[in-house]
Amino acid sequence: xxxxxxxxxxxxxxxxxxxxxxxxxxxxxxxxxxxxxxxxxxxxxxxxxxxxxxxxxxxxxxxxxxxxxxxxxxxxxxxxxxxxxxxxxxxxxxxxxxxxxxxxxxxxxxxxxxxxxxxxxxxxxxxxxxxxxxxxxxxxxxxxxxxxxxxxxxxxxxxxxxxxxxxxxxxxxxxxxxxxxxxxxxxxxxxxxxxxxxxxxxxxxxxxxxxxxxxxxxxxxxxxxxxxxxxxxxxxxxxxxxxxxxxxxxxxxxxxxxxxxxxxxxxxxxxxxxxxxxxxxxxxxxxxxxxxxxxxxxxxxxxxxxxxxxxxxx
Amino acid sequence: xxxxxxxxxxxxxxxxxxxxxxxxxxxxxxxxxxxxxxxxxxxxxxxxxxxxxxxxxxxxxxxxxxxxxxxxxxxxxxxxxxxxxxxxxxxxxxxxxxxxxxxxxxxxxxxxxxxxxxxxxxxxxxxxxxxxxxxxxxxxxxxxxxxxxxxxxxxxxxxxxxxxxxxxxxxxxxxxxxxxxxxxxxxxxxxxxxxxxxxxxxxxxxxxxxxxxxxxxxxxxxxxxxxxxxxxxxxxxxxxxxxxxxxxxxxxxxxxxxxxxxxxxxxx
Numbered sequence: 214x215x216x217x218x219x220x221x222x223x224x225x226x227x228x229x230x231x232x233x234x235x236x237x238x239x240x241x242x243x244x245x246x247x248x249x250x251x252x253x254x255x256x257x258x259x260x261x262x263x264x265x266x267x268x269x270x271x272x273x274x275x276x277x278x279x280x281x282x283x284x285x286x287x288x289x290x291x292x293x294x295x296x297x298x299x300x301x302x303x304x305x306x307x308x309x310x311x312x313x314x315x316x317x318x319x320x321x322x323x324x325x326x327x328x329x330x331x332x333x334x335x336x337x338x339x340x341x342x343x344x345x346x347x348x349x350x351x352x353x354x355x356x357x358x359x360x361x362x363x364x365x366x367x368x369x370x371x372x373x374x375x376x377x378x379x380x381x382x383x384x385x386x387x388x389x390x391x392x393x394x395x396x397x398x399x400x401x402x403x404x405x406x407x408x409x410x411x412x413x414x415x416x417x418x419x420x421x422x423x424x425x426x427x428x429x430x431x432x433x434x435x436x437x438x439x440x441x442x443x444x445x446x447x448x449x450x451x452x453x454x455x456x457x458x459x460x461x462x463x464x465x466x467x468x469x470x471x472x473x474x475x476x477x478x479x480x481x482x483x484x485x486x487x488x489x490x491x492x493x494x495x496x497x498x499x500x501x502x503x504x505x506x507x508x509x510x511x512x513x514x515x516x517x518x519x520x521x522x523x524x525x526x527x
Numbered sequence: 528x529x530x531x532x533x534x535x536x537x538x539x540x541x542x543x544x545x546x547x548x549x550x551x552x553x554x555x556x557x558x559x560x561x562x563x564x565x566x567x568x569x570x571x572x573x574x575x576x577x578x579x580x581x582x583x584x585x586x587x588x589x590x591x592x593x594x595x596x597x598x599x600x601x602x603x604x605x606x607x608x609x610x611x612x613x614x615x616x617x618x619x620x621x622x623x624x625x626x627x628x629x630x631x632x633x634x635x636x637x638x639x640x641x642x643x644x645x646x647x648x649x650x651x652x653x654x655x656x657x658x659x660x661x662x663x664x665x666x667x668x669x670x671x672x673x674x675x676x677x678x679x680x681x682x683x684x685x686x687x688x689x690x691x692x693x694x695x696x697x698x699x700x701x702x703x704x705x706x707x708x709x710x711x712x713x714x715x716x717x718x719x720x721x722x723x724x725x726x727x728x729x730x731x732x733x734x735x736x737x738x739x740x741x742x743x744x745x746x747x748x749x750x751x752x753x754x755x756x757x758x759x760x761x762x763x764x765x766x767x768x769x770x771x772x773x774x775x776x777x778x779x780x781x782x783x784x785x786x787x788x789x790x791x792x793x794x795x
């Protein structure tokens with residue numbers, strides 16, 4: 214069952230330097246209860262996709278297409294209704310734990326605020342619930358953790374506080390934006406463990422990351438994003454064992470555990486995107502048609518989709 | 528120095544609260560026989576031209592000066608903070624309207640505007656409070672707006688939005704605590720200034736009306752006897768100087784503690 218369907222989604226930033234085409238005709242389904250990994254290099258539009266689902270993009274963004282969720286198009290809902298969905302049905306775990314908590318408020322208050330808002334609990338009860346939540350995420354609130362300010366917590370602890378805030382109201386979809394960015398190996402393992410607990414419950418998660426190992430460890434399916442579009446979408450094992458798109462293969466080959474071989478060239482400027490397949494200037498298998506036309510999604514195996522002319526039988 | 532400031536302010540506040548117990552005489556009681564007498568054990572600060580105890584009048588005067596100053600600073604801080612928050616947070620046309628109102632207010636010399644307002648509304652404390660509040664909020668609005676502009680772009684504000692927190696709650700719960708520090712300093716500093724202005728208005732006859740014991744008005748009364756009975760002006764004047772100094776010292780100290788850049792680093 215589809216939980217959320219981004220349909221023909223386009224998000225363009227109107228800036229003084231030109232139109233930044235962050236998302237181009239993107240089509241992506243998130244199924245109920247699955248953990249979908251969204252991988253791709255920096256600046257390919259991963260975070261913008263997360264923010265457009267939450268409808269938190271700045272005002273200079275022109276957004277087209279639809280985001281279907283529960284029979285509604287999120288892009289057409291009123292701001293009021295949207296506010297009721299944020300945090301309650303779709304929650305965002307933000308990218309940067311050290312700046313995403315309010316420095317002058319105690320962490321307990323920040324968690325219980327969400328609970329107060331969406332579940333209508335009184336302050337004392339919400340506070341109790343916040344303590345329980347923190348306990349289940351390996352923070353010990355009895356050791357005054359909950360009455361502390363964010364600067365007193367370590368980065369990993371802050372990340373877990375944010376995770377607790379995200380799931381406080383039991384949302385059906387969590388968007389985790391680079392949850393392991395900038396964490397050391399030990400803390401990364403802890404955060405991955407907390408995320409694994411989250412994903413094992415009946416809750417869908419969109420895991421935005423460029424840490425391939427984390428994606429492989431946690432996700433059911435993986436979508437590879439390049440220059441604002443999905444270029445490959447497949448179950449994790451399938452992506453890992455038989456990557457279809459030359460870009461995905463390049464990504465996997467650049468892993469230290471494999472060949473540590475980088476993809477030549479740079480990712481294209483989103484203002485000035487190449488014609489045809491967005492990857493063709495860097496692709497070793499580029500043929501004439503790649504320069505002209507944008508390929509369609511082609512099902513190479515069951516449930517494995519690749520956007521590449523190499524698989525076009527016609 | 529902060530301690531001196533706090534001590535002086537505390538002293539005057541105690542004086543204001545316990546005025547009936549401290550004052551040796553009724554501030555309005557006239558004793559014509561003893562008029563214009565120099566300081567003595569019976570009248571420590573002497574008496575004025577109607578034979579009223581200057582010490583008692585100075586003590587009761589603290590009530591009025593502090594009360595009016597607190598009222599004005601309270602109103603201007605509240606109004607300025609709310610308008611500054613709204614202006615900075617929403618931006619656009621709302622911001623334009625509020626900020627142009629501020630500009631218009633700044634374009635007029637504030638004191639002249641207050642005098643005009645006070646004379647239109649007629650002399651008295653209420654018109655004084657209204658007049659000074661109308662011109663006083665702009666400083667706070669500007670200070671708050673500036674800080675809000677930078678804080679509202681911070682990630683924790685976005686994170687709060689992503690959790691479904693509404694605009695008003697973000698403004699007052701999440702942004703306000705981050706921008707309130709400079710307002711506290713400004714409030715302390717304007718407190719002293721406001722006491723001075725209120726005395727000034729009373730001196731000009733636009734504030735306190737006789738026989739209310741008010742420092743500025745007492746200065747005005749004592750003016751004609753300055754040569755023969757200088758104590759009529761010295762003591763109310765001293766009271767004004769000390770309270771203003773107290774609030775300024777405290778304001779300076781607050782600013783130094785709240786601005787980490789001004790903290791001196793000791794290198795051993």
